[in-house]
Amino acid sequence: MTTAKDAVKLHDLCIELPCYAMEIEISIDDEARFWSWFSAAYLASAVKTEDQDCTPPALTRLSRKVTSELPQAT
């Protein structure tokens, strides 16, 4: 067993035993709060950079997407 980070260096691995890479992902505990912060922080940042004509469209779309997908506050 190894990590996904190490596995990319092992494409030519020669070993008799079965060999697997463990794939992990990060899970933020209060995800809705994180995305809420991210949207606001990114939009604030985008406003700053818009004047310089370098707002990355993909981030704008992402920000809109996550904002629309946020769970409704209870």
Add this chain to the structure above:
Amino acid sequence: MAAQKLGSQVFVLDDGFQHLRLRRDLNIVTIDATRPWGLGHLLPWGRLREPRRELSRADCIVITRADQAERVAALREEIGGLVPNKPVFTSRMIVRGFRCIKTADRDMEERVAIARPVAAFCAIGNPASFTMQLQSVGYESVSTTVFSDHHRTPRPTSINLSGRQRSQALRV
């Protein structure tokens, strides 16, 4: 290069925080809960790239591996003392599955039908976290080989399995 060749519009950089000349939209600083302050010293005596006070440049802080450490509340409080007005989040690593390296199979399995025990090897900054993560999903490692972080060819030259354990592994 990624922008030109792949059309990338969003870049998430590892170790970009201390690259001061790099223009960025947001600084998201991650702090590993299992060893938050890198032995308390800057490189080369510790693992800190910058003094703690530089956290003030962060837009938010994400504590990682919060489930693998004790005293996370105290760490959160300490971070809050350093950067009182910045949001602090906690997070954990989740095992998504396992991918077979030898077959270069891109399919991922939630659980591998592996005969226990397993041998682990890695070349990452926090190898204890890797073995702990393996344990958390039921794979107890009987042989762990740790290479230095960023080792170019991390491959085990010897795996400490008994004859019986080896034959169990090969039976899969």
